[in-house]
Amino acid sequence: MTAHAAARGPAPDDVITTTALVKTYRQGTDEVRALDGVSVAVHRARFTAVVGPSGSGKSTLMHCVAGLDTVTSGSVVLDGTELTGLSDRQLTRVRRKRIGFVFQSFNLLPQLTAYENIVLPVTMSGRRPDRERVDHLCEVLGIAHRLSHRPAELSGGQQQRVAVARALVARPAVVFADEPTGNLDSRAGAEVLTMLRRAVDELGQTVVMVTHDPAATRYADRVLALADGRVVRDEHTTPDDTPGRRR
Numbered sequence: 175m176t177a178h179a180a181a182r183g184p185a186p187d188d189v190i191t192t193t194a195l196v197k198t199y200r201q202g203t204d205e206v207r208a209l210d211g212v213s214v215a216v217h218r219a220r221f222t223a224v225v226g227p228s229g230s231g232k233s234t235l236m237h238c239v240a241g242l243d244t245v246t247s248g249s250v251v252l253d254g255t256e257l258t259g260l261s262d263r264q265l266t267r268v269r270r271k272r273i274g275f276v277f278q279s280f281n282l283l284p285q286l287t288a289y290e291n292i293v294l295p296v297t298m299s300g301r302r303p304d305r306e307r308v309d310h311l312c313e314v315l316g317i318a319h320r321l322s323h324r325p326a327e328l329s330g331g332q333q334q335r336v337a338v339a340r341a342l343v344a345r346p347a348v349v350f351a352d353e354p355t356g357n358l359d360s361r362a363g364a365e366v367l368t369m370l371r372r373a374v375d376e377l378g379q380t381v382v383m384v385t386h387d388p389a390a391t392r393y394a395d396r397v398l399a400l401a402d403g404r405v406v407r408d409e410h411t412t413p414d415d416t417p418g419r420r421r
């Protein structure tokens with residue numbers, strides 16, 4: 175969907191819609207306009223990469239859309255819920271129920287096994303893990319043989335795949351991946367990107383990834399480029415351009 179069409183409201187297959195999103199920060203006496211009117215819609219079950227130079231607003235956009243930061247003006251609708259105006263408690267609920275996160279630094283709990291890390295979002299909310307779902311995820315992600323290991327006993331790439339499984343386990347509406355390959359060598363990075371791609375193609379997951387890595391964007395269906403807090407490019411790729419993509 176184009177930025178123009180996004181202004182007309184969310185279509186059924188849009189899992190995120192922002193309209194005229196503005197975020198300003200105060201830096202001393204100056205005001206920084208980190209987002210300067212972003213209207214964009216993200217399609218369900220697609221892999222969207224957000225790129226742009228340092229300071230262009232990528233992290234701010236992700237934080238506002240994921241309910242990690244408040245917006246100055248405009249609207250964010252995530253999976254049918256308007257986030258602006260929600261209390262911290264309501265935002266926490268939205269994040270817990272509808273969003274999975276993958277970070278550059280993996281953020282696994284060192285004292286827990288891979289399996290315990292993966293099911294944490296489920297057990298923390300007082301539910302029992304769906305063993306079939308976990309087994310299927312671990313098979314798709316190639317970590318089924320590593321589940322009893324602690325993070326320190328895993329390679330960086332394996333740790334990040336555990337983090338991807340953790341992000342997917344509760345069937346979130348969106349997975350946000352913030353520089354997921356930033357701490358990995360190119361081979362491990364390619365493996366993790368392939369796993370995110372498979373999460374989209376085989377599990378119907380929606381993935382939004384912030385990245386500096388030009389190679390990473392080749393795995394996405396769409397590349398949104400930001401500059402000075404605005405969307406300056408919005409490119410959709412075809413399946414033939416995308417490595418590891420099902421034809």
Ligand SMILES: Nc1ncnc2c1ncn2[C@@H]1O[C@H](COP(=O)(O)OP(=O)(O)OP(=O)(O)O)[C@@H](O)[C@H]1O
Nearest residue numbers: 199200201206208227228229230231232233234235
């Ligand atoms: N908490 C904050 N307080 C003040 N200014 C901020 C804050 N967070 C971000 N900014 C400013 O907002 C602008 C956008 O920052 P943002 O971190 O979103 O960019 P980015 O594209 O993610 O950069 P990078 O690639 O370096 O992570 C920058 O000018 C930054 O200095």
